[in-house]
Amino acid sequence: xxxxxxxxxxxxxxxxxxxxxxxxxxxxxxxxxxxxxxxxxxxxxxxxxxxxxxxxxxxxxxxxxxxxxxxxxxxxxxxxxxxxxxxxxxxxxxxxxxxxxxxxxxxxxxxxxxxxxxxxxxxxxxxxxxxxxxxxxxxxxxxxxxxxxxxxxxxxxxxxxxxxxxxxxxxxxxxxxxxxxxxxxxxxxxxxxxxxxxxxxxxxxxxxxxxxxxxxxxxxxxxxxxxxxxxxxxxxxxxxxxxxxxxxxxxxxxxxxxxxxxxxxxxxxxxxxxxxxxxxxxxxxxxxxxxxxxxxxxxxxxxxxxxxxxxxxxxxxxxxxxxxxxxxxxxxxxxxxxxxxxxxxxxxxxx
Ligand SMILES: [Zn+2]
Ligand SMILES: [Zn+2]
Numbered sequence: 001x002x003x004x005x006x007x008x009x010x011x012x013x014x015x016x017x018x019x020x021x022x023x024x025x026x027x028x029x030x031x032x033x034x035x036x037x038x039x040x041x042x043x044x045x046x047x048x049x050x051x052x053x054x055x056x057x058x059x060x061x062x063x064x065x066x067x068x069x070x071x072x073x074x075x076x077x078x079x080x081x082x083x084x085x086x087x088x089x090x091x092x093x094x095x096x097x098x099x100x101x102x103x104x105x106x107x108x109x110x111x112x113x114x115x116x117x118x119x120x121x122x123x124x125x126x127x128x129x130x131x132x133x134x135x136x137x138x139x140x141x142x143x144x145x146x147x148x149x150x151x152x153x154x155x156x157x158x159x160x161x162x163x164x165x166x167x168x169x170x171x172x173x174x175x176x177x178x179x180x181x182x183x184x185x186x187x188x189x190x191x192x193x194x195x196x197x198x199x200x201x202x203x204x205x206x207x208x209x210x211x212x213x214x215x216x217x218x219x220x221x222x223x224x225x226x227x228x229x230x231x232x233x234x235x236x237x238x239x240x241x242x243x244x245x246x247x248x249x250x251x252x253x254x255x256x257x258x259x260x261x262x263x264x265x266x267x268x269x270x271x272x273x274x275x276x277x278x279x280x281x282x283x284x285x286x287x288x289x290x291x292x293x294x295x296x297x298x299x300x301x302x303x304x305x306x307x308x309x310x311x312x313x314x315x316x317x318x319x320x321x322x323x324x325x326x327x328x329x330x331x332x333x334x335x336x337x338x339x340x341x342x343x344x345x346x347x348x349x350x351x
Contacts, residue, residue: 005283016210023214028221035188035226045173050166059162062155070148077141084134091127098124175232182230189227192219269297269314276316277331285332294318295332 048056098120105113196219199212206212232238268276276296285295294301296316302308306328309319317331327338334343 005286017213020210020213020217023211024217024221027214027218031218031222031226045170045177047163047166047170050169050173051162056159056162059155059159063152063159066148066152066155070145070152073141073145073148077138077145080134080138080141084131084138087127087131087134091124091131094124094127178230179232182227182232185227185230189219189222192222195219265297273315273317280332282332282334289330289332 101120102117105117196216200216203209203212204216228242231242268279271279280295288295288298289303292300292303294311294313294316296311297314299311299313301311301313301318303318310317319328320331321328322336322339322341322343324341325336325339327336329336329338329343335341336343
């Protein structure tokens, strides 16, 4: 993965990155298909699974029966009330008739009417009794409605209690299930991640780098998209701690890489000019010059200044003169731009 400057090479590189991405995409698709085809290790539980089914059915039946009984009683109540009203009216009018008759009888004082008095009193008593019976029927319906609604509310609160207990059990089971799913996924993802880490460390610059990077993308996708969301939270503790651990690992790698780079750079800057020039790849040197930095130490240098023949920071030669025509040229170019003589044909007399 050197910094390519040739146009075709640049485009080949871009194409190979596309190959890496496409390769990663197909790997991700294949992984998803495999996971999808695996036997489902877990099934979704519901609240009902954690309730005593027969007890629930009994309680629900009780609620249903009581509700129907209450409705029946409420429908029967107006009928009973109407009958009571009629019985009260009958009794009332009979009493008035009787009182009138009694007044007449007192006035006439006829003893042969005693039998009729007894008969009328009996009839009046019967009407009074009918009135009481009708009242009792009304009270019975009211009582039935009250009983039914109390039974229903008792059964409902029993159901609610059962549901609350089941909800707790369900939450516990779901947490355990989340953990199991996470561990399954971890068992699948961890080897991928380890392989990706090894490939990154050893093979990322090899000939087959697009496939290596494709695999690394695939492993990262598996880790961050298919594993991290299933990380059990435990109130955020696990996520934050894992985040801190990953950041620490990445940070440590970056710090060590920076230190290694600085050490390498320091060592390179202490070498003689010719040797440094040999160790620098031609394309890297040109890319750095194009960015206006010294190819040796990567610090900014003013290349347009015609007096600037050496890097003021590390001392590497930036410009020299052609051995053939003495034209001032970049010390990194392979041929003289003025006469075409190969640069190494001339001994760097003024380097
Ligand atoms: Zn320099
Ligand atoms: Zn020349």
